[in-house]
Amino acid sequence: MKKGAGSMTALAPPIGVLVELTHRCPLGCPHCSNPLKLEPPAAELDTETWKRVFEEAAALGALHVHLSGGEPTARRDIVALTRHAAQCGLYTNLITSGIGVGERLWGGLVEAGLDHAQLSFQGADEGTNDRLGHYDGAWAKKRAFAAMVTTAGVPLTVNAVVSRPNLHQVSAFIDLALELGARRLEVAHTQYYGWALANRAALMPALKETEEAIRLVEAARPKLAGRLVIDMVVPDYYARYPKPCAGGWGRLAINVSPSGKAMPCHAAETIPGLEFWNVRDRSLAEIWADSPAFNAFRGTDWMREPCRTCDRKEIDFGGCRCQALALAGDAAATDPACSKSPLHARIGRTAAAEAEAGSEAIRWRSYKAALEG
Numbered sequence: 001m002k003k004g005a006g007s008m009t010a011l012a013p014p015i016g017v018l019v020e021l022t023h024r025c026p027l028g029c030p031h032c033s034n035p036l037k038l039e040p041p042a043a044e045l046d047t048e049t050w051k052r053v054f055e056e057a058a059a060l061g062a063l064h065v066h067l068s069g070g071e072p073t074a075r076r077d078i079v080a081l082t083r084h085a086a087q088c089g090l091y092t093n094l095i096t097s098g099i100g101v102g103e104r105l106w107g108g109l110v111e112a113g114l115d116h117a118q119l120s121f122q123g124a125d126e127g128t129n130d131r132l133g134h135y136d137g138a139w140a141k142k143r144a145f146a147a148m149v150t151t152a153g154v155p156l157t158v159n160a161v162v163s164r165p166n167l168h169q170v171s172a173f174i175d176l177a178l179e180l181g182a183r184r185l186e187v188a189h190t191q192y193y194g195w196a197l198a199n200r201a202a203l204m205p206a207l208k209e210t211e212e213a214i215r216l217v218e219a220a221r222p223k224l225a226g227r228l229v230i231d232m233v234v235p236d237y238y239a240r241y242p243k244p245c246a247g248g249w250g251r252l253a254i255n256v257s258p259s260g261k262a263m264p265c266h267a268a269e270t271i272p273g274l275e276f277w278n279v280r281d282r283s284l285a286e287i288w289a290d291s292p293a294f295n296a297f298r299g300t301d302w303m304r305e306p307c308r309t310c311d312r313k314e315i316d317f318g319g320c321r322c323q324a325l326a327l328a329g330d331a332a333a334t335d336p337a338c339s340k341s342p343l344h345a346r347i348g349r350t351a352a353a354e355a356e357a358g359s360e361a362i363r364w365r366s367y368k369a370a371l372e373g
C-alpha cells in the first residue's frame with residue numbers, strides 16, 4: 001500500500017489526464033479557474049515533451065486526454081499533439097472557447113483523430129456571452145465553431161458556466177445546446193478558484209435563484225432523454241455535502257500545467273508546502289505512484305474528524321482540499337461546503353450576503369496583466 005493511501009489496497013491508474021497546454025487565452029472570463037499567476041509562453045513544454053507525456057499516460061492505463069488551457073488551440077502544434085495522443089490510443093477531448101479555430105485548423109484536428117469537442121459559452125445570447133467572455137464577436141465565432149463540429153460528425157458538448165450574471169439563462173442554454181446539435185450540455189455552476197475566487201462577490205448567486213436553476217435542469221432531463229444529456233455541477237457554497245473534488249485526490253486524474261507541473265487538481269498549487277514533480281524530470285508513472293503532492297491527501301488516512309469517522313468519507317473524500325485551504329485556512333480540514341464542517345453555516349451566510357449586495361466590480365482575467373503582475 002502506498003503511503004497515505006488509507007483504505008486503497010492497490011493503486012489503480014488514473015482514468016484521465018488533463019493537460020493545460022498553455023495559459024494563453026483570447027477571452028477574459030471572470031469565472032476562470034486558472035491561477036491568478038499564469039504561466040508565460042516561454043515556460044510551456046515543447047511538442048516532444050507533451051508527446052512523451054501522452055505515451056506515458058497511455059502506458060499507465062489512462063483512457064482520456066483532455067486538451068485544455070487557457071485556450072489549447074493557441075498552441076501552434078495542437079494538430080500534431082492531437083494526432084499523437086490519438087495514435088497512443090487515448091480518447092481526445094478538446095476543451096475550447098472556439099475562438100481562433102478556422103476551417104483549416106478544424107479540418108486538421110478532425111483528420112488528426114479528435115474524438116470530442118467541448119465548447120464553452122459564457123452566455124446564452126450574444127450580449128451576455130460577449131460581455132462575460134470579455135471579447136466582442138465571440139458569439140458568432142463560437143456558433144461557427146459548433147457548426148463545424150457537428151458537420152464533421154464529432155460529438156459536441158456545450159459547457160455553460162453559470163453564476164449570478166447569467167443564471168437566469170439556464171433554459172436558454174438548454175435551447176442553445178439543442179439548436180447547435182450538441183449531445184451534451186454541462187451546466188457548471190462556477191467553482192470559486194483562481195480568478196473566480198477573486199470575483200466571487202460579483203458572481204455568487206442567491207440560494208433561491210440557484211434552486212430554481214437546479215429545478216429547471218431536473219425538469220428538462222427526462223423530457224430530453226435520448227436527445228440531450230444535461231450534466232450539472234452544483235454550487236458548493238449552498239451544498240449539503242461537498243463534491244468528491246477531482247474524483248478524490250490522486251484517485252482518478254492527473255493535471256499537468258503548461259510548464260509541466262503534475263498536480264492532483266488544477267488548483268493544488270495554492271496549497272503551500274506541497275512538492276510537485278515535473279513531467280520534464282519524471283515519468284507520469286513515477287509521479288502517480290510516488291509524488292509527495294499526490295500522496296499528501298490520497299485515500300482517507302490523512303483525515304481528521306468529522307471526516308475520519310463519517311460514512312461518506314469514501315464517497316466525497318472529504319471534499320475539496322483547495323477549498324478547505326481557501327475557506328478554512330487548512331487544506332487538511334473538512335471542506336466547509338460540508339454541513340458537518342463547523343464553518344458551513346458561515347460560508348452560506350457569506351454567499352447570501354454577497355448575492356444580496358450584488359457587486360458588479362469584475363476583475364477580468366487578463367493574461368498580460370497576470371504576467372506583468
Ligand code: SF4
Pocket residue numbers: 241242306307308310311312313314316317318319334335338339340341
Ligand atoms: Fe464528506 Fe467529511 Fe463531510 Fe463526511 S464529514 S460528508 S467525509 S466532507
Ligand code: FES
Pocket residue numbers: 193245246249265266267268319320321322323
Ligand atoms: Fe484542488 Fe478541489 S480544486 S482539491
